[in-house]
Amino acid sequence: MIKVGIVGGTGYTGVELLRLLAVHPDVQLTAITSRKEDGLPVADMFPSLRGRVALAFSAPEKADLSQCDVVFFATPHGVAMAQAPALLAAGVKVVDLAADFRLKDQASFEQWYKIPHTCPELLEQAVYGLAELNREAIQGASLIANPGCYPTTMQLGYYPLLKAGLIDAGALIADCKSGVSGAGRKAEIGTLFSESSDNFKAYSVAGHRHTPETAAQLQRFTEQKVDLVFTPHLVPMIRGMHSTLYARLTKEVSNEELQSLFEAQYKDAPFVDVMPFGSHPETRSTRGSNMLRMALHRPGNGNTVIVLVVQDNLVKGAAGQAVQCMNLMFGLEETTGLTQIALMP
Numbered sequence: 001m002i003k004v005g006i007v008g009g010t011g012y013t014g015v016e017l018l019r020l021l022a023v024h025p026d027v028q029l030t031a032i033t034s035r036k037e038d039g040l041p042v043a044d045m046f047p048s049l050r051g052r053v054a055l056a057f058s059a060p061e062k063a064d065l066s067q068c069d070v071v072f073f074a075t076p077h078g079v080a081m082a083q084a085p086a087l088l089a090a091g092v093k094v095v096d097l098a099a100d101f102r103l104k105d106q107a108s109f110e111q112w113y114k115i116p117h118t119c120p121e122l123l124e125q126a127v128y129g130l131a132e133l134n135r136e137a138i139q140g141a142s143l144i145a146n147p148g149c150y151p152t153t154m155q156l157g158y159y160p161l162l163k164a165g166l167i168d169a170g171a172l173i174a175d176c177k178s179g180v181s182g183a184g185r186k187a188e189i190g191t192l193f194s195e196s197s198d199n200f201k202a203y204s205v206a207g208h209r210h211t212p213e214t215a216a217q218l219q220r221f222t223e224q225k226v227d228l229v230f231t232p233h234l235v236p237m238i239r240g241m242h243s244t245l246y247a248r249l250t251k252e253v254s255n256e257e258l259q260s261l262f263e264a265q266y267k268d269a270p271f272v273d274v275m276p277f278g279s280h281p282e283t284r285s286t287r288g289s290n291m292l293r294m295a296l297h298r299p300g301n302g303n304t305v306i307v308l309v310v311q312d313n314l315v316k317g318a319a320g321q322a323v324q325c326m327n328l329m330f331g332l333e334e335t336t337g338l339t340q341i342a343l344m345p
C-alpha cells in the first residue's frame with residue numbers, strides 16, 4: 001500500500017483528495033494536517049467521510065510526513081516549497097496542488113505570485129503534472145507541479161491544433177468560467193453566498209497568473225510565439241469549469257479532419273472525452289468525476305475554430321489530476337480509483 005500524507009486536509013481540494021483516496025485500492029491514508037483543527041477527527045468535520053476515514057487532523061509540525069511514500073500539498077502557494085526539500089531528501093515523493101513549481105522561471109513566479117521562491121533549485125527537477133501531455137516524465141518524477149484548473153482546460157483544448165500547426169499561436173483567446181469552489185474554502189467577501197450567487201462577473205482581466213503558466217506550457221509545442229488572452233469569470237455554481245477557446249485557422253482543413261485530429265490525439269487518454277463535432281458539453285457531465293470533455297465548433301465554416309472544454313475544477317482541475325499523477329508515479333494503472341461517473345443532474 002502507498003502511504004499517503006495530505007497537508008491542508010480541511011480545504012476543498014484536501015477533502016476532495018480524501019474522498020478519492022479513501023476508496024483508492026492501493027492507498028493507506030497516513031497523515032492529514034490542519035493548523036486550525038489539530039486533533040479533530042476528520043469525519044467530524046466532513047460527515048461524508050464517516051466510516052471511511054478514521055484519522056484525525058494533526059498540526060503540520062506534529063505530523064511525521066517522512067514516513068509517507070507521497071505527500072500531497074493542498075495548501076496555498078508557498079507552503080510546499082518550504083517543506084519539499086526535506087521530504088524529497090527523505091525519499092518521499094511530493095505532489096503540489098499549488099503553483100510553487102509550475103513556472104520554471106523564478107522571476108516570473110515571483111512577479112505573478114508576489115512571494116519569494118525559497119527553493120529555486122528544485123524548479124528544474126519538478127515535472128508538470130498534466131498526464132495527457134507529459135505522461136512519461138510523470139512516471140519517473142519525484143516532484144510534481146499539479147497544473148492549475150484553468151490551464152488544464154486551455155492546454156488540452158489548444159494542444160492538438162498547435163501541435164498540428166493549424167492555428168495562429170499569436171492570437172489565442174480563452175473565455176473561461178469557474179464555479180466558486182475554485183476560490184477555495186477560506187473566508188473571503190467575494191465568495192459569500194450573497195456576493196457570488198445570483199451574480200456573474202469577470203475578474204483579473206488585466207492579467208491572471210494562469211496566463212503565464214498556460215503560455216509557457218503551450219510554447220513547448222510550437223515554434224511560433226504563443227500569445228494568449230485569457231479572461232476568467234466567476235459563475236454562481238459550486239463546482240465546474242467551462243472554457244470557450246477561440247483560435248484562427250491558418251491552413252485549409254475540413255471539419256472532419258479537425259475532429260479526427262482531436263480523436264487521434266486523445267484516443268489513449270482515459271480522462272479526455274472528445275465529443276461529436278458541434279456538441280455542447282455541460283459542466284454537470286463532469287461533476288465529481290475526473291473526466292474532461294471537449295467539443296469542436298466552426299461557426300459558418302469560417303476560419304475561426306472554437307473548442308469548448310468542461311471539467312470539474314476540484315477533480316480533473318485539482319485533486320483527481322493529482323491522484324492520476326500519483327498512479328503514474330507508482331506504476332499503477334492511470335485510472336485506479338478515478339473511475340467515478342459524474343453526478344447528473
Ligand SMILES: NC(=O)C1=CN([C@@H]2O[C@H](COP(=O)(O)OP(=O)(O)OC[C@H]3O[C@@H](n4cnc5c(N)ncnc54)[C@H](OP(=O)(O)O)[C@@H]3O)[C@@H](O)[C@H]2O)C=CC1
Nearest residue numbers: 008010011012013034035036074075098182184185186318
Ligand atoms: N479550488 C480549486 O478549484 C483549485 C485549487 N488549486 C490550488 O490548490 C491549493 C489548495 O486550494 P483549496 O483547497 O481550494 O484551498 P483552501 O483554502 O480550501 O484550503 C487550504 C488548506 O491549506 C491549509 N493551510 C493554509 N495555510 C497553510 C499553511 N501555511 N501551512 C499548512 N497548511 C495551510 C488550510 O488548513 P489550515 O488553515 O487549518 O491549516 C486548508 O486545509 C491552492 O494552492 C489552490 O490554488 C488548484 C486547482 C484548483
Ligand SMILES: CC(=O)N[C@@H](CCC(=O)OP(=O)(O)O)C(=O)O
Nearest residue numbers: 097098099148149150178182183
Ligand atoms: C474561482 C477562482 O477564484 N479560481 C481561482 C483559480 C484556482 C486554481 O486553479 O488555482 P491555483 O492556480 O491558484 O492553484 C483563481 O482564479 O484564483
